[in-house]
Amino acid sequence: MSFNIARTDKKRVVIVGGGFGGLKLANELHKSGFQIILIDKNNYHQFPPLIYQVASSGLEPSSISFPFRKLFNGYKDIHFRMAEARQVYPEKHILQTSIGKIDYDYLILAAGTTSNFFGNRRIETEAMPMKTLSEAMGLRNALLSNLERSITCATDQERRELLNIVIVGGGATGVEIAGAIAEMKRYVIPKDYPEMDPSNLHIFLIEAGNRLLAGMSTEASAKAEKFLRNMGVNIYLNKKVTDYQDHKVILEDGMEIPTRSFIWVSGVRANTIGNLPEEVIGRGGRIQVDAYNQVKGTENIFCIGDQCLMTEDKNYPNGHPQLAQVAIQQGRLLAKNLKRLNQGKAMRPFRYKNLGTMATVGRNKAVAEFKTVKTQGWLAWILWLVVHLRSILGVRNKINVLLNWIWSYFTYDQSLRMIVYARKAKEVKDREERESKVHWGEEPPTTDNIL
Amino acid sequence: MSFNIARTDKKRVVIVGGGFGGLKLANELHKSGFQIILIDKNNYHQFPPLIYQVASSGLEPSSISFPFRKLFNGYKDIHFRMAEARQVYPEKHILQTSIGKIDYDYLILAAGTTSNFFGNRRIETEAMPMKTLSEAMGLRNALLSNLERSITCATDQERRELLNIVIVGGGATGVEIAGAIAEMKRYVIPKDYPEMDPSNLHIFLIEAGNRLLAGMSTEASAKAEKFLRNMGVNIYLNKKVTDYQDHKVILEDGMEIPTRSFIWVSGVRANTIGNLPEEVIGRGGRIQVDAYNQVKGTENIFCIGDQCLMTEDKNYPNGHPQLAQVAIQQGRLLAKNLKRLNQGKAMRPFRYKNLGTMATVGRNKAVAEFKTVKTQGWLAWILWLVVHLRSILGVRNKINVLLNWIWSYFTYDQSLRMIVYARKAKEVKDREERESKVHWGEEPPTTDNIL
Structure with a gap:
């Protein structure tokens, strides 16, 4: 396998990951004299802030995603390849991926984060994360099939397990999915499941810290908590989940909550790439960069967005929050800096400009x-809608999401309640298995046998 | 597990399958003094005529499906259960299902058909059918990932295999998916894959009979063939596929076509239900019924739609074509007949009223x-659009499909080109495995140990 991209006289920029940061960078480098190669393990860009609405049956995956190839229609200097990055060989300027190796002049890591299970294998196997569209669809299917199941299951104990929904992690995602499920309980379940007593469905939101939305003001935290409690969500603060066994979430203080819907949104860890010097890996697996997003100790490798850790921005000595805005601003600046480098000019350091943060809890309720300005309630909710709608790529997706929202608002309905799994063709299954054997065997490939 | 539905003083009608026939029957029986229980293995009704557009990235699954529970909102006499029918015990009036047993006064089988692989295990394992939404999504994912793969694969032979798309079966589904892929080749691939020479992508449509669309007039067949040939589809008539080996479709005459996109729409076989007397199973696994859709030799079991075979309609001595209209008309009449039975009146025999048939080939092209009246081309295409749009359930879905069609028409684009698999939660996987063991173990359960 190979990339099949010929070298030109232009410098080659290889970007790993087409999230907010990587995509911004690619677009800003377009038409500025580079050969740009973007790789991503998916063939589409996704919009993570709305993934929770996919999980709660409010939006289709296609409404918040956009195929890279369509984004780059007609761009001769940008090449997309669907691939996973494996190892980097800095001294040879080569990146090893699932579709072969590629040499670069500049390598930009923008691969984001993955769910952090803090080393607990049982939680990792059993819990349902919600970081990707695939996970959100899987979660949707599981929630719906647990509801069906609760009606026909054999024992009261199983019914209790099926009707308890436990969300671990009180950040924006946890708050938003808790709110969405609470609205489903209130507006959809009584109509759809006349045979069920909705008061038997319990939603738990568990947070290890002492407040929800730790990234926002205490005022916002308190308001979000109040909104959720009024919507019937059981909130436990200062509680740490330590295990999941026999369909029970187990907390550090000995408390147990029986559940078969165990949602894990309790933190992230930066995606890894093999063969980087160990000393550049910082807190949460984040790759340490200098003020220009250059990976420490390397010449031509940069890292942007959630995957990197920059401590040289004076307002953020412990690193930036892992938010879309940081990634976008870093992508934009890095594009400028690469152009400056090319012109023999000095790069400019990154300063994060905080444009604000927000989280939605439910109908007319957001912070x-x-x-x-700080605002909570209806106005914040409208702001949230406008900001998110503006940020979604593509006119068609904007229309789609807007129509969905209007429809749901007036009908009190999240209507995409179908349980559908895409059946995997045998050819695809075989290929995945083959590739995972080649690349992730017991022994990681050495520089010698690969290059 | 159990159904958890108490008996009332009303007679209980159990309907297996919520397709066109079963759903029509349930709706027509609503408010006429029965207790109606509909079971389906999915939690939604789907619209098969447009499944090919899901496979070709034109529509989302949610646009052509509708959750049963939403359909039955507020209907106190209709109960939905997500379950699969296993065996029937006619003498005890009991149906065994994946969620336990249920007794009935009337049992209606409306479970439709499944893909027929004519006993070839290799074709069954390797080919991609397109009967369900899951299969259509799987097919979409496989087609898109094969295109990606064709750019980076190692050998020319593999590239050829990835760029040949072989469709087996020249009925309406085969013609429609061939047309949709041909349009993708023409309008989408050149823009999305500048690195690919579209002339290397070949579409083959293989039919064992001597014409396409065997259910329609020879005029329509000829026109559809002409349309498809002009769109660049390679059509082989009178060719029988006998095997698939080493990524090659093998034909009876020795011809071989290398492909990794092997689409099988070559015929159907009625879904089976265990423990029915063998003599009632007719051609294609269809259950033989009399003129009242009553299963021969039983008292209170009926079968409607694609799953049944009725030879007593004088215009259709070999049985009806397996079409939506037949199922709908049989469902409607059976509702009347069950009401008549309840009133001690005689049932009325079924006569199929042919409302017409149609198939679409591409933009402005249909038969x-x-x-x-017979018509082909633009007018037929408009008729096809109107008829199908009218038949889709739900205002929201109609709007959705219409907007999608308008968008695609003007942009020449099928824009849902994301490869997304729903990640299955471990809980759901475990449950499926457990249930399949309980119900499909080595030894089928006997009447004694089940009842």
Whole structure:
């Protein structure tokens, strides 16, 4: 296998990951004299802030994703390849991927994060994360099939397990999915499941820290908590989940909550890439970069977005929050800096400009805060809608999401309640297995046998 | 496990399958004094005529499906259960299902058909059928990932295999998916895959009979063939596929076509239900019924739609074509007949009223024929659009499909080109495995140990 991309006289920029940061960078480098190669393990860009609405049957995956090839229609200097990055060989300027190796002049890591299970294998196997569209669809299917199952299951104990929904992690994602499920309980379940007593369905939101939405003000935290409690969500703060066994979430203080819907949104860990010097890996697996997003100790490798850790921005000595805005701003600046490098000019350091943060809890309920303004409730909710709608790529997707929202708002309905699994063709299954054997065997390939 | 539905003083009608026939029957029996229980292995009704557009990235599954529970909102006499029928015990009036047993006064089998691989295990394992939404999504994912793969694969032979798309079966589904892929080749591939020479992508449509669309007039067949040939589809008539080996479709005459996109739409076989007397199973596994859709030799079991074989309609001595219209008309009449039975009146025999047949080939190209009118081309295409749009359930779905069609028409684009697999939660996987062991173990359960 190979990339099948010929070298030109232009410098080659290889970007790993087409999330907010990587895509911004690629677009800003377009038409500025580079050969740009973007690789991503998916063939589409996705919009993570709305993934929870896919999980709660409010939106289709296609409404918040966009195929890279369509984005780059007609761009002769940008090449997309669906692949996973494996190892980097800095001294040879070569990146090894699932579809072969590629040499680069500049390598940009923008591969984001993955769910962090803090080393607990049982939680990793049993819990349902919600970081990707695939996971969100799987979660949707599991929630719906647990509801069906609760009606016909054999014992009361199993019914209790099926009707308890436990969400671990009180960040924005946890708050948003808790709110969405609470609305489903209130508006959809009584109509769809006349044979069920909705008061038997319990939603738990568990947070290890002392407040929800730790990234926002205490005012916002308190308001979000109040909103959720009013919607019937059981919130436990200062509680740490230590295990999951026999369909029970087990907490550090000995408390147990029986559940078969165990949602894990309790933190992230940066995606790894093999063969980087160990000393550049910082807290949460994040790759340490200098003020120009250059990976420490390397010449031509950069890292942007959630995957990197920059401690040289004076307002953020412990690193930036892992938010879309940081990635976008870093992508934009890095594009400028690469152009400057090419012109023999000095690069400019990164300073994060906080444009505000927000989280939605439910109909007419959100919290938002900007430099000078803090607001909660209806206005914050409208702001949230506008900001997110503006940020979704593509006119068609914008229309789609808007129509879905309007429809749901007036009908009190999340209507995509179909349990559908894409059946995997044998050819695809075989290929995946073959590739995982080649690349992830017992012994990681050495530089010698690969290059 | 159990159904958890108490008996009332009303007679209980159990319907297996919520396709066109079963759903029509349930809706027509609503408010007429029965207790109606509909079981289906999915939690949604689907619209098979448009499944090919899901496979070809034109529509989302949610646009052509509708959750049963939403359909039955507020209907106190209709109960839905997600379950698979296993065996029937006619003498005890009991149906055994994946969620336990249920007793009935009337049992209606409306479980439709499944793909027929004519006993070839290798074809069954390797080919991609397109009967269900899951299969259509799997096919979409496989087609898209094969295109990606064709750019980076190691050998020319593999590239050829990845770029040949072989469709076996020249009925309406085969013609429609061939047309949709041909349009993708023409309008989408050149833009999305600048590194690919579209002329290397070959579409083959193979039919064992001597014409396409055997259910329609020879005029329609000829026109559909002409349309497809002009769109660049390679059509082979009178060719029988006998095997698939080493990524090659093997034909009876020795011809071989290398392909990794092997689509099988070559015929159907009625779904089976255990423990029915062998003599009632007719051609294609269809259950033989009398003129009232009553299963021969039983008292209170009926079968409607694609799953049944009725030879007593004088215009259709070999049975009806397996079409939506037949199922709908049989469902409607059976509802009347069950009401008549309840009133001690005699049932009325079924006569199929042919409302016409149609198939679409591509933009502005379709074939349609009614009792007095045959038309091909633009007018047929408009008729096809109107008829199908009218038949889709739900205002929201109609709007969705219409907007998608308008968008695709003007942009020449099928824009849902994301490869997404729903990740299955371990809990769901475990449950499926457990259930399949309980119900499909080595030894089928006997009447004694089950009841």
